[in-house]
Amino acid sequence: MHELGIVFYIIRDVKKVAEENGVEHVSAVVMDIGEVSTVVPHYLTDCWRWAADKEEMLKGCELRINTIPAMTHCDGCGKDYPTVKYGKKCPHCSGDRTWLLKGNEVEIKEIIV
Ligand SMILES: [Zn+2]
Known part of the structure; x- marks a missing residue:
């Protein structure tokens, strides 16, 4: 399951952007996930919940997925x-x-604070 690796990558990126912008807490992250990417959205959101809640900045932060x-x-x-289809x-x-x-x-599409 490589979703956890992707989650850590998202967290690193989101924290970096938040720190650069002086943001203390992020409330949602919007991802673009392609239909034929290897990511399984519900694994991704499960891993996200587990990992994001360990970060002060991302406690309760929602992961939204655009397919x-x-x-x-x-x-x-x-x-x-x-x-x-074809x-x-x-x-x-x-x-x-x-x-x-x-x-x-x-891809990270949007970070909502
Ligand atoms: Zn043709």
Whole structure:
């Protein structure tokens, strides 16, 4: 389970931003999590609760997750399509020269104080 590692990474980043801005307590952190990222959102929020409550600055801080739909682009016909439904094969031209446009992100979107 690598969610805990990600949580520590988020905490480090959030603390750094908070300290730079003279913030004493953070009430929520908003994350963008791509649909095909390897992160399982409910593991992430479980780990978050456990780890964040150990930090004075993050006690009770909520982790909100925005799920970003995955899209794949096809070089064969130039169209985009939903990755989860069709995988690596383009539903428009059946080509396989495709690449992930978005949906793999694990990013801090917003820090709410
Ligand atoms: Zn295509």
